[in-house]
Amino acid sequence: MLKYILQRAALALAVALVVSFATFMLLNYATDPASALAGEDATPEIVEQIRQTYGFDRPVFVRYFEWLGGVARGDFGESYYWNKDVASLVLERAPVTIALALSALMVTIVIAIPLGAIAALRPNSWADRLALTFAVSAQAIPSFWLGLMLIILLGVMIPILPISGDSSWQHFVMPAFVLGASSVPAVMRLTRTGLIEVMESDYIRTARSKGYRGFALLRRHAMRNALLPVVSVLAVQLGQKFGGSVITESVFAINGLGRLALQSILGSDIPTVQMLIFIFALIFVLMNLLADLLNAALDPRIRIT
Numbered sequence: 001m002l003k004y005i006l007q008r009a010a011l012a013l014a015v016a017l018v019v020s021f022a023t024f025m026l027l028n029y030a031t032d033p034a035s036a037l038a039g040e041d042a043t044p045e046i047v048e049q050i051r052q053t054y055g056f057d058r059p060v061f062v063r064y065f066e067w068l069g070g071v072a073r074g075d076f077g078e079s080y081y082w083n084k085d086v087a088s089l090v091l092e093r094a095p096v097t098i099a100l101a102l103s104a105l106m107v108t109i110v111i112a113i114p115l116g117a118i119a120a121l122r123p124n125s126w127a128d129r130l131a132l133t134f135a136v137s138a139q140a141i142p143s144f145w146l147g148l149m150l151i152i153l154l155g156v157m158i159p160i161l162p163i164s165g166d167s168s169w170q171h172f173v174m175p176a177f178v179l180g181a182s183s184v185p186a187v188m189r190l191t192r193t194g195l196i197e198v199m200e201s202d203y204i205r206t207a208r209s210k211g212y213r214g215f216a217l218l219r220r221h222a223m224r225n226a227l228l229p230v231v232s233v234l235a236v237q238l239g240q241k242f243g244g245s246v247i248t249e250s251v252f253a254i255n256g257l258g259r260l261a262l263q264s265i266l267g268s269d270i271p272t273v274q275m276l277i278f279i280f281a282l283i284f285v286l287m288n289l290l291a292d293l294l295n296a297a298l299d300p301r302i303r304i305t
Contacts, residue, residue, distance in 0.1 A: 008292065012285035019281035020274065021064065027270050028060045036268035037080055054080070067274065076275045081267035086275050089260060096166050097256035100179065100249070101241040103172050107180025108187055108237060113230070115184070116191025117218055120226075123196055131192070135185035143244070147178045147251040164253035175252045179244055183237040190233055194226035201225075228295055235291035239284035 027033070034051035035042070042050075051057050070077060076086035119131035154174060155163035162171050198204060199222055207221045245258030253259070257276060264272035 005289075005293070008289045012282065012289055015285045016278060016282040017068075020068070020278045023274055023277045024064045024067065025060065027274060028056075028063070031268075032056075033268065033270055067271075071275075071278070077271035079264070079269050079272045081264060081269035081272065086271050089272060090257065090275065090279065093255060093257045093260045096254060097242060097245050097249070097258060100172060100175055100245055100254065100256060101238060103176035104179035104183075104241050105234065105238050107176050108183040109234065111180070112184045112187035113191050113227075116188040117195060117215070117223075119188070119192045120195035120199065121214065121218070128192075131188065135188050138181055139185040141181075143178050143182055144247050144251055146181065147174065147248060150174045150178065151251075166254045166256070171252070171254070175248050175254060178251070179241055179248045182244065183241075187230060187233055187237070190230050191226065194229055195222055198222045198226045231294045232288075232291040235287045235294065236284075239280075239287035242283050243280050 032047075034047050034054070034056045037054070038047045038050050055063060067077065074087070076090070078084070079086050079089055082089060115131045115134070119128040122128060151163045151174070154161045161173050162168070163174075165171050195218065199217075204217070204221060207217055212220060242257065245256055246261050247258070248254070249256045249258035250262050257279070261273065261276045263269075264276065
């Protein structure tokens with residue numbers, strides 16, 4: 001088990017390094033970072049001065065390995081836009097994004113799993129069709145549009161929730177719903193499909209012969225096996241919510257990592273953008289590792305060597 005965890009952790013680190021390398025190359029080759037920092041009206045002399053000041057005149061591979069060495073020492077560089085240490089910027093904003101991502105995941109679980117269970121109990125019934133229609137509709141609605149509609153409805157027309165900021169739990173209600181709703185269709189349909197397959201198993205027929213019916217049958221016999229693939233998807237969805245926070249935090253003016261990423265991109269702040277993409281990639285692959293470990297814990301038939 002320990003060997004497996006170490007192998008997967010090493011693979012996660014390798015993936016994050018590949019993503020960081022690709023990101024660094026794109027950020028430095030897609031545009032001239034010195035010109036982007038100087039602005040459109042800067043003279044060639046000012047651009048050249050910025051290039052020498054920040055070391056953009058040196059080979060990009062040398063700068064990448066210098067950045068990587070700094071990360072290994074805990075030095076994430078200085079932000080060009082905020083004039084602060086990148087590590088302190090990330091630490092200031094991270095708690096807000098973590099709270100938002102976990103709240104959104106809870107929204108997904110609370111809506112998607114009961115909806116999938118209701119649909120699986122009576123396949124092709126009106127309840128099943130209604131649940132599938134809801135899933136398709138939720139998947140078709142863009143997150144930014146849903147956020148704007150909620151702001152108009154619950155923030156302006158019926159002012160019961162704040163429309164921007166992150167100073168209280170009420171500020172997270174609408175953003176968590178918007179971020180969590182995007183994952184409901186996938187989790188709901190996976191729960192439905194898994195439960196329908198499990199309900200046709202021999203041990204479920206045996207449970208029925210003992211008198212178990214409806215939600216008692218689901219809760220005591222079917223749910224555990226049916227939720228194995230759902231656990232993997234939820235872990236991956238949690239990783240995606242950190243990346244998806246860019247749009248949601250911008251719509252609701254939440255000062256988390258997502259909004260920091262957008263502000264840094266607009267300000268051509270390469271060190272901050274580079275670090276945030278590295279963190280998002282690392283979180284995503286670690287969530288995949290967590291999903292595998294949870295599956296092994298839930299199902300002893302899964303052998304890990």
